[in-house]
Amino acid sequence: MNLESVQDDSPNYVTLTSSINHLHHLLNHYQSKLNDAVKEAENQSIIEKSNIHNYEFDRKKLKPKMLNFKNGASIQVQQRLIKIKSQIDFINMSFNTTKATQRSYIKKFLTEKIGKKHFITEEHNPSSTINSDSVASYKFNIRIHDVNNKKCIYKIINALKKNYGAFNFKITCIELAHDFYNAPPEFLTALFKSIQFDSDVQNIRVFRLRGENQSVPYEPIRLKNLLLEGFNIGVNDYRKDDVYYHFYFKKTDHNKRPLPYEEWRLRAEVRLSNLDHALEDLRNLVKLGFKKLTFTQLTGTATLEQRQLYSLYTRPYGQKLTSPILKNGHYRDFKRFICTNKNLNERLRESVKNLSNKF
Structure with a gap:
């Protein structure tokens, strides 16, 4: 057993005359080295799985990936095709009524008619009242969750x-989402690092409960641990910005009820607010909105230093430059070592097409 010596005056091998204490010293040292190697391998695995270029989205090219380690070793990892499903999480609609009424009446009516509660708000008209202690309105807003097809929307509209x-x-x-099944937790970090943001996005953070906001950590392992603890990634402010991004582990429905384990998935959402679109334009709005969920990757010509930077530090690398660079007659929107992710974006377009065809 040739091991590095624990003590300067002790041999790094075992003989028939070695003491039990010396044997224990060597075993403890070996265990410590092994633990360090395992920890390094785990950390390196997290780093590699946090890079979008280590995933294959072309079904025809799906094959094992090689994970490379600092000491020169490498291991082969069998990849599974990540299942992608696109959906409308909810839409908010405004509408008018011919007679003034109260929000609670409409909510009660829809609950009885549709069999499902809906979030409804009113825009008050002070001159229109039903009685002295309640205010009626001619204009309301309704939120419809889990919009699977045109039929579920028009069932509500026709009743109203x-x-x-x-x-x-x-x-x-409208809030749109890509759900990713069969993907490791680190894939959520990979999505954040590669999503295409406009140059003016702000307030990039991780958050959980009210007041639990903090900057996105640079280290992939720290971000993974926060996400597993229930933290989310948010970009912009949904209360005032036209575009809001949200990345998280989807384990509950919109009523915070737990989902079955087989329905857990990773989710990337975008919310478009301050819209004014006719209902008939829903299909085009879906296609337009999902263009906000487009992803990037490292270029094939990225240097070793750029690849190391990308791997070791969690940053929004897909954020567009404030001033696009003109090169060879063409504008470059991203940093020199970033380009669009053709294979992933193609898979997403297929998923969006399957959804938009239902409307």
């Missing part, structure tokens, strides 16, 4: 038209 003479339906907000 029939009972309240509702008209002038407008989409004012």
Whole structure:
């Protein structure tokens, strides 16, 4: 057993005359070295899995990936195809009624008619009242969750038209999501590092409960641990910005009820607010909105230093430059070592097409 000596005056091998204490010293030293090697391998695995270029999205090219370590060793990892599903998480619609009424009446009516509670708000008109202690309105806003197809929307709309003479339906907000199944937790970091942001995005943070906001950590292992603890990544402010991004582990439905384990997934969301789109434009709005969930990757010509930077530090590398650089007659939107991720974006376009065809 040739091991590095624990003590300067002790041999790094065992003989028939070696003491039990010497044997224990060597075993403890070997265990310590082994633990350090395992920890280094785990950390390196987290780093590698946090890079979007270590995933294959072309079904025809799916094959084992090689993970390379600092000491020159490498291991082969069998990849599974990540399942992608795109969906409308919710839409907000405004509408008018022919007669003034109260929000609570509409909510009660829809609950009885549709069998599902809906979040409804009103825009008050002080001159229109039903009685002295309640205010009625002619204009309301409704949020519809889990919009799977056109039929589920028009079921609600037709009920409102029939009972309240509702008209002038407008989409004012939409939240779109890509769900990723069969993906490791580190893939969420890879998505954040590679998503294409506009140059003016701000307030990039991780958050959990109210007041638990902090900067996105540089180290992939720290970000992974925070995400596993229930933290989310947020970009911009959904209360005032037109575009809001959200990355997290999806383990509950919109009512915070736990989902079955087999329905857990990683999610990348974008919310578009302050809209004014006719309902008939929903299909085009879906296609337009999902263009905000486009991803990048390292260029094939990235230097070793650029690759190390990309791997070791968690940053929004897909954020566009404030002033695009003109080169060879063409504008370059990203840093020199970043380009669009053709294979992933193609898979996402297929998923979005399957969704938009339902509308």
